[in-house]
Amino acid sequence: MAAIKHTGSPVCVGIDPVFEKLPASLRRWDARRRDRAEALLSFGRGVLEAVTEAVPVVKIQSACFERYGFEGVEAYQRLIHDARSMGLIVIADAKRGDVELSAEHYAAGCLLDYGPDLLGPDALTINAYFGDDGLAPFTQAAQQNNKGIFALVRTSNPGGSTVQGPALESGGSVAEGVGRMVQRLGEMAPLIGPESGLSLLGAVVGATHPKDAAKLRELMPEQIFLVPGFGAQGGRDEGILACFNELKQGAIITASRSVIYAFESTEAVAWQTPVRDEAQRLRDHVGALLGR
């Protein structure tokens, strides 16, 4: 909340880099696995520098780094540490989930700090398909370590409806059923600040389904919505506004490819300049939507 107040806009830049799309200056044609992982780290650091003034939050996509093996995972964890060290709020987008004991291991490995030499993220995305006892170890770890969790409720991809869309006999969609579970589990954990009215257990709700988002907002008044799908994935203003509460709070709007690859459509010599400009545009756009 403080970080959002500071920059004035609840936006997040998603760092989802792919080696082939990096600026030419960071790519070597003969790059091996370790070189590629290092190039991703260099690029990620450059993105952090470019966006840190404009946005309060970054989301770092584990899949892109895991693609390059354990060397990629090292780059991912070092980038998370660097982003934390710069004072950014960092969401690890790893979508982990498992049964109880394994969920504890994921919480320890993907959310917590390793120690002063390697800070963990502030929050982690998780997959809630395992149900309440698969989710609980994550919220417990978050509560004990002053961190946060975002459980997948409604994803931004077109095919998400296959599983999340069908109606339940008891009313509402499968996604709404998951939303109700998240709301219920969130109530058992403390709020993130005495006056925020918001829970440490948040929800991922795509910007691509405005009507679903409005219903989910009603079902989950205390959840912070992490909202992917703006920009490249086709989410529009209507879908974004539906994710905020009556105070125009409680949502973080994320754009990834439209920001980090902004240099592709320019002739700029310094690739970070268009990335910074696009991050500012994202901040100003969402800020204006909210009347700030």
Next chain:
Amino acid sequence: MAAIKHTGSPVCVGIDPVFEKLPASLRRWDARRRDRAEALLSFGRGVLEAVTEAVPVVKIQSACFERYGFEGVEAYQRLIHDARSMGLIVIADAKRGDVELSAEHYAAGCLLDYGPDLLGPDALTINAYFGDDGLAPFTQAAQQNNKGIFALVRTSNPGGSTVQGPALESGGSVAEGVGRMVQRLGEMAPLIGPESGLSLLGAVVGATHPKDAAKLRELMPEQIFLVPGFGAQGGRDEGILACFNELKQGAIITASRSVIYAFESTEAVAWQTPVRDEAQRLRDHVGALLGR
């Protein structure tokens, strides 16, 4: 199928190690993150040696290794390589899942070989909550690289019912809805062998819900069921038998803690001996159930 025929029993040992539970000879009281990751790798290699004669398949739990940071991930990937090199069929139990592009990255990073210096697993567990277009990149990667996928349908934990249990308006439970999607997507990929009748897209179905397993078996005749929950998690013979098809094929029964920690309840000097004995007991038990 060939590996199962060779050892005579469709069983799998799950390698889910935790540093604190390793044999004392592998633990140092002052172990740091890297030391712990190396201890897990040593233990995992010892388990592979102990079980390789008795079982055709091992499942390696990513969460346990991720707990120890990128050093843990290196140990995990080296253990997968070693198990493959020994001729075991290896399932990477990483439960990955994301929207399309990120799912492609996970498929590349968690399923495919990195090259001759680091073989990837034979199969990967994934989370199907993202729906059909989140699942497709995994099956495509599997098809192109002669590998397999196991999508979570019905998990073995008690709380799994919260999300997977509710009835759909269109009939059946949420898990059955996911099962139907898996069956449909499996039909689009080739069978794993011309006469096997089995798809490269399998399903995770816990041994702890026998009635659900029987229904899911009917809905998914071509899916291989990866069946966790036997042993420590309380799954019994009834739950196991329900997972096989009419030919008593098409399921892989997994036990983890009951095998890898078998040394805890003995005075044996060599910790690998009780692990080997327990793996043989698992093989013989399931073989006898199937009348082999």
